[in-house]
Amino acid sequence: EVQLLESGGGLEQPGGSLRLSCAASGFTFSSYAMSWVRQAPGKGLEWVSSISDVGDGTYYRESVKGRFTISRDNSKQTLYLQMSSLRAEDTAVYYCAKVSGGPEYWGQGTLVTVSS
Amino acid sequence: EIVMTQTPLSLSVTPGQPASISCESTQSLLYSDGKTYLYWYVQKPGQSPQLLMYEVSNRFSGVPDRFSGSGSGTYFTLKISRVEAEDVGVYYCMQTLQPPHTFGGGTKVEIK
Numbered sequence: 001e002v003q004l005l006e007s008g009g010g011l012e013q014p015g016g017s018l019r020l021s022c023a024a025s026g027f028t029f030s031s032y033a034m035s036w037v038r039q040a041p042g043k044g045l046e047w048v049s050s051i052s053d054v055g056d057g058t059y060y061r062e063s064v065k066g067r068f069t070i071s072r073d074n075s076k077q078t079l080y081l082q083m084s085s086l087r088a089e090d091t092a093v094y095y096c097a098k099v100s101g102g103p104e105y106w107g108q109g110t111l112v113t114v115s116s
Numbered sequence: 117e118i119v120m121t122q123t124p125l126s127l128s129v130t131p132g133q134p135a136s137i138s139c140e141s142t143q144s145l146l147y148s149d150g151k152t153y154l155y156w157y158v159q160k161p162g163q164s165p166q167l168l169m170y171e172v173s174n175r176f177s178g179v180p181d182r183f184s185g186s187g188s189g190t191y192f193t194l195k196i197s198r199v200e201a202e203d204v205g206v207y208y209c210m211q212t213l214q215p216p217h218t219f220g221g222g223t224k225v226e227i228k
Contacts, residue, residue, distance in 0.1 A: 045219045
């Protein structure tokens with residue numbers, strides 16, 4: 001059974017940093033690209049970033065480029081999202097997803113709140 | 117950026133009746149590998165999104181056969197042949213042809 005467990009969310013001040021983690025199990029982690037997708041309160045889904053299976057390809061939406069860094073540790077079967085220079089508009093539930101063409105399985109999400 | 121437009125915004129359906137959601141993209145989602153990178157998801161109340169259809173018309177594991185997807189190029193449709201109470205939620209289309217990957221705005225399905 002595929003399981004994705006996000007952690008690391010919380011309340012952070014504008015300009016601050018947070019690192020999200022996503023622990024994966026139930027599949028060969030190193031064989032799949034992974035993505036982060038977020039959902040602001042009461043809003044729709046928004047793709048944030050993706051990383052290739054071996055980590056040599058990374059992609060970001062324009063609004064997070066230069067502030068967010070996606071990475072993975074295949075030996076630990078873990079996906080990360082390092083977020084810095086956080087803004088109020090980054091407030092959202094962040095989901096990690098196993099990708100097979102598109103997001104296939106999703107975690108339960110972790111809430112990031114950026115507020116003073 | 118490829119813009120995905122879903123219609124309608126919401127749908128109220130009597131159980132047992134059909135429902136249809138449309139999704140239009142600003143450019144063709146057909147790639148040179150012959151695949152069309154259009155996906156459908158449903159987010160049920162209080163839950164994470166879950167995959168319904170991949171590459172336009174392929175039902176994901178465990179998805180009931182009352183769900184079907186069709187379309188090509190820039191115009192796509194998700195159909196529910198007979199809506200059940202458990203189908204309530206917000207339905208999203210998504211393109212993964214090129215980054216930034218983009219979602220439609222969502223269609224909320226309610227039961228009458």
